Amino acid sequence: MKTLDNPGRLFDVLAQRNSPTTLCLSRPLDIAPDSGTAYSVRQLAELTEQAAGWLAAAGAGPGERVAVVKPNHWDFVLLTLAAARLGAVAAPISAHLAPDTVATMLKRLEPAVLVTTADVVRSGAEAGVDLTSFARRTVSIDRPTPGAVPLADLRGHPAPPPAKRDDDQPLVIIHTSGTTGVPKLVPHSTTTIIRRLAGFEAHRWPVLASRPEDSVASAISFAHGRALAWTASVFWLAPREVTAVCDPTPERAEAFLRAHPPTILETLPSTYVRWQSLASTPDSVFSRVRLYISTFDAMHPPTVRAFLAATRRKRPVWLQGWGQSETGPLTFRFLTRAAMARQGQRHPTTRDVGWPVPTRTRLRAIDPVTFRPVPRGTPGLIMARTKGLGLGYVGEEERWWAKSRGTSWWNTGDIGVITRSGGLRLVDREVDTIPESSCLEMEDVIDDRLPWVLECIVLGAPGRSPLPVIVTANGTADMDAAAWRSAVADLPPLAEPIVMAWEELPRTATGKVRRHQLRELLLDGAGHHGTGQWT
Known part of the structure; x- marks a missing residue:
């Protein structure tokens, strides 16, 4: 990817190489609702250039910020590339966030242009927030909206020539999941997110790299930085087909995946859980998958086991990655059917999240009080040194400094154990830790022992x-009290479980449970064992 002087020209470069890849979408793009659901690489190059013209007409220029707040779809990535083509910096923001949260983020961003939808503006107004007031100009991509220019008025505006970009200047501003409050805004440069993160994945590594015959599917939050790195690396390897699933609802996703059966699949941990019922059918849509990829969070053992069993491949592989928005992937591990064969064990395997990315990442564990290194095998605060570290927090510089303290080591805010072999076993987020135990491990044990538990x-x-908060398909109707007592008999003492349905849990755009919000709901504002100072 060293030949890519401006990431906004990604599809131009690939078109010049006559890339055969077709992009297939689960529904038309929000910015091109009448253009169908299939695109060649050349058509993507043309659409990126057209979108750059729209943004230029709206007033976006080199060095300025373009906030994009809209429902989940792959055109988050295309608008990011269009902004990069102009020399501008896109900030994709999920419309899943509450209006007051979006307002706080826009205030920190101070964008020149806000690209959004009528529903987003209306939701803000109903919450007493004028989201259009935070940008010099607002563009509505669908219906007429007070205070916004219709996208239709900007179509046809010619794009200026691609701008020259400094590889170390901000390319995109991505937001974290926001499990502990307002998501943080993390600028990444071409060097960090394209050269080092996407570039690493774009090599033809054994097992990991896509092949010419592959159909590579993604069903993630496309507002997340992972979507940009994934797009760049996957298209660079030129598989036969790339598919983007924007709605993870099982029945809708199943129909699309059956029409485009994937051989490589990446989605959110929460989506894998929602799709677990699809994996159990005899004619599963995952029957051709040779490689599953999960990032964002560790997986529960039964879910990994179910998907590895769903494919007809002889030796399917599950790649579990662990990292953060600020750092990109830090560790990885391969899981196989053999590795997942033991069920119901007291210490499940999926919290062992693997080893640091070779030549690119180093990890160490320190005492959270003294900041001195702790021996291998001892829980400590995990520090990371990586070449993919972002450039800071927009509007929260002191918060960034508190986690890096001016050194090259990044405080992940996770408690973990560096094993004798140099791998990492996660214990808990520091803010969620409990003395002499692990919430994450207990969650895995309960999930593994009770088939009717979707999530714990x-x-x-x-x-x-x-x-323990137990999530079942139908709430309390699925609770088996006797099975529960048996499953937790060898665990530390627990309070009586609260049973909830999937839809009742507060979640981020990436499907993570908002634990702080759940605590406020169920624990009456009770304090934490951890300090929470590195969230």
């Missing part, structure tokens, strides 16, 4: 037993 969240608070 354990919340700790000083002066009380950890509270």
Whole structure:
């Protein structure tokens, strides 16, 4: 990818190489609703250039910020590339966030242009927030909206020539999941997110790299920085087909995946859980998958086991990656059917998230009080040194400094154990930690032992037993009290479980449970065992 002087020209370069890849979408792009659901690389190059013309007509120029707030779809990435072509910096923001949260983020960004939808503006107005007031100009990509220019008025505006970009200047501003509050805004440069993160994945590594005959599918939050790195690396390897699933609802996703059966699949941990019922059918849409990829969070063992069993491949592989928005991937591990064969064990395997990315990442564990290194095998605060570290937090510079302290080591805010072999076993987020135990491990054990549990969240608070929150398909109707008592008999003492349905849990755009919000709902504002100072 060294030949890519401006990431906004990604599809131009690939078109010049006569890339055969076709992009297939689960629904038309929000910015091109009448253009169908299939695109060649050359058509993507043309659409990127057209979108750059729209943004230029709206007033975006070199060095200026373009905020994009809209429903989930792959055109987040295309608009990011269009902004990069102009020398501008896109900030994709999920419309899943609450209006007051979006307002806080826009205030920090101070964008020249806001690209959004009528529904987003209306939701803001209903919450007492004028989202259009945070940008010099607002563009509505669908319906007429007060205070916004219709996208139709900008179509046809010619794009200026691609701008020259400094590889170390901001290319995109991505936001974190926001599990502990307002998402942080992290600028990444061409060097960090394209050269080092996407560039690493664009090599033809054994097992990992796509092949010419592959159909590579993604069903993630396309507002996340992972979507840009994924797009660049996957298209660079030129598989036969790339598919983007923007709606993870099982019945809708199944119809699309059946029409475009993937051989490589990447999605969110929460989406894998929602799709687990699809994996159990005899004619599963995952029957051709040779490689599953999960990032964002560690997986529960039964889910990994179910998907590895769903494919007809003899030796399918699950790649589990662990990292953060600020750093990109830090560790990875391969899981196989053999590795997942043991069921119901007291110490499940999926919290062992693998080893640092070779030549690119180093990890160490320190005492969270003294900041001194702890021996291998001892839980500590995990520090990372990586070439993919972002450039800071927009509007929260002191918060960034508190996590890096002016050194080359990044404080992940996770408690973990560096094993004797140099791998990492996650224990808990520091803010969620409980003494002498692990919420994450108990969640895995419960999920592995009780098939009717879709998800388990354990919340700790000083002066009380950890509270398990059990998610089932139908709420309390699925609760088996006797099975529950048997499953937790060898675990530390727990409070009586609270049973909820999937839809009741507060979640981020990437499907993570908002534990702080759940705590406020169920624990009456009880405090944490951890300090929470590195969230």
